Amino acid sequence: MKTIKHSIVIWLLAIGILVISNSLTGCGGGGASSGPSTSGPPPVVTPSPDKGVSIGASGLTRSIPLIITLPNTVPQNSSTPISQAWPINTLITMDAPDIFGDRQFSKWTSNGTQLATTPHLEITISDPHEDITAVYKPRLVSADGFLPNYVHETDPQTGKLNQLFHWAVFPVKVAFVSNVGLSSDRENEAVAGFDQWVKVTNQFITYQLVADAASADITVSFVAQGTNNRGGSTTYSADGNGNLQHTDIVLNLTYLSQLSNVMPIAMHEFGHALGIAGHSNTSTDIMSVLSNIYTLQQPSPRDVNMLLTAYTSSYGRSIKHSIINGTVLCGR
Numbered sequence: 001m002k003t004i005k006h007s008i009v010i011w012l013l014a015i016g017i018l019v020i021s022n023s024l025t026g027c028g029g030g031g032a033s034s035g036p037s038t039s040g041p042p043p044v045v046t047p048s049p050d051k052g053v054s055i056g057a058s059g060l061t062r063s064i065p066l067i068i069t070l071p072n073t074v075p076q077n078s079s080t081p082i083s084q085a086w087p088i089n090t091l092i093t094m095d096a097p098d099i100f101g102d103r104q105f106s107k108w109t110s111n112g113t114q115l116a117t118t119p120h121l122e123i124t125i126s127d128p129h130e131d132i133t134a135v136y137k138p139r140l141v142s143a144d145g146f147l148p149n150y151v152h153e154t155d156p157q158t159g160k161l162n163q164l165f166h167w168a169v170f171p172v173k174v175a176f177v178s179n180v181g182l183s184s185d186r187e188n189e190a191v192a193g194f195d196q197w198v199k200v201t202n203q204f205i206t207y208q209l210v211a212d213a214a215s216a217d218i219t220v221s222f223v224a225q226g227t228n229n230r231g232g233s234t235t236y237s238a239d240g241n242g243n244l245q246h247t248d249i250v251l252n253l254t255y256l257s258q259l260s261n262v263m264p265i266a267m268h269e270f271g272h273a274l275g276i277a278g279h280s281n282t283s284t285d286i287m288s289v290l291s292n293i294y295t296l297q298q299p300s301p302r303d304v305n306m307l308l309t310a311y312t313s314s315y316g317r318s319i320k321h322s323i324i325n326g327t328v329l330c331g332r
């Protein structure tokens with residue numbers, strides 16, 4: 001009896017060792033594992049719900065705006081580069097601008113593989129790590145810039161040939177000068193005018209409102225200047241390569257008794273401040289000097305082409321200027 005009991009104890013011990021041994025090395029799946037044996041406990045493997053995604057752009061020197069939409073959410077405005085974690089199997093859509101300055105959208109790629117050739121991309125987040133790129137290519141530019149424009153027209157206000165300048169970096173900093181002419185209503189209307197340029201250029205033009213006028217690139221002030229036949233004026237300074245250094249916009253309150261007049265004249269003067277030193281002869285352009293600009297709601301295609309032509313120099317086409325300081329006076 002004593003021997004049998006001892007034997008049972010040994011067997012129980014042996015079974016216990018087997019169980020422990022199995023728990024150390026077994027991982028299910030019937031022995032398919034061929035990895036090196038380890039003496040420590042197995043790693044705790046839990047499914048990762050999120051996957052890191054990087055989104056960038058190539059073929060241009062600036063970040064681009066993107067609209068990103070997740071399931072059951074409102075579209076979000078963002079800009080490259082983006083590094084974000086999303087749950088695996090999430091369907092996300094991305095919309096990039098088709099035209100961005102002198103660049104044209106070409107394709108979406110992921111880790112070198114083409115995903116789509118349209119600016120609208122739908123993609124399901126999956127393993128492995130997604131590395132998504134919006135690829136841009138140069139857009140054909142004529143010797144006269146993007147056409148039609150009014151680069152070669154004479155400013156009817158001054159009799160001088162139109163000129164173009166450009167800012168080296170966006171966003172430009174814009175400040176409203178705090179004076180008796182400034183009100184939140186007027187500021188809001190002016191901002192609505194500035195925003196039209198941002199919109200029609202697919203956010204190629206961007207600006208940032210700052211409180212301190214001393215640190216701003218562009219200042220904006222509301223001043224009653226009397227009946228001088230000018231709804232506004234913009235004073236600018238630029239270096240010899242056409243790079244704007246500073247611009248000052250003055251909006252003449254004498255002609256802005258109607259609040260609704262602020263938006264179009266602010267849009268017009270912002271066009272000057274962004275680099276259009278001159279005027280159009282066509283009444284449907286916001287950069288016209290004709291009084292009917294107060295009825296216009298956004299820059300025309302000619303206005304957009306005029307402005308983007310100024311920025312082709314950002315990619316190597318340099319226009320030399322002899323005049324580096326000036327003021328554009330605007331009729332009403």
Ligand SMILES: [Zn+2]
Nearest residue numbers: 268328329330
């Ligand atoms: Zn003007």
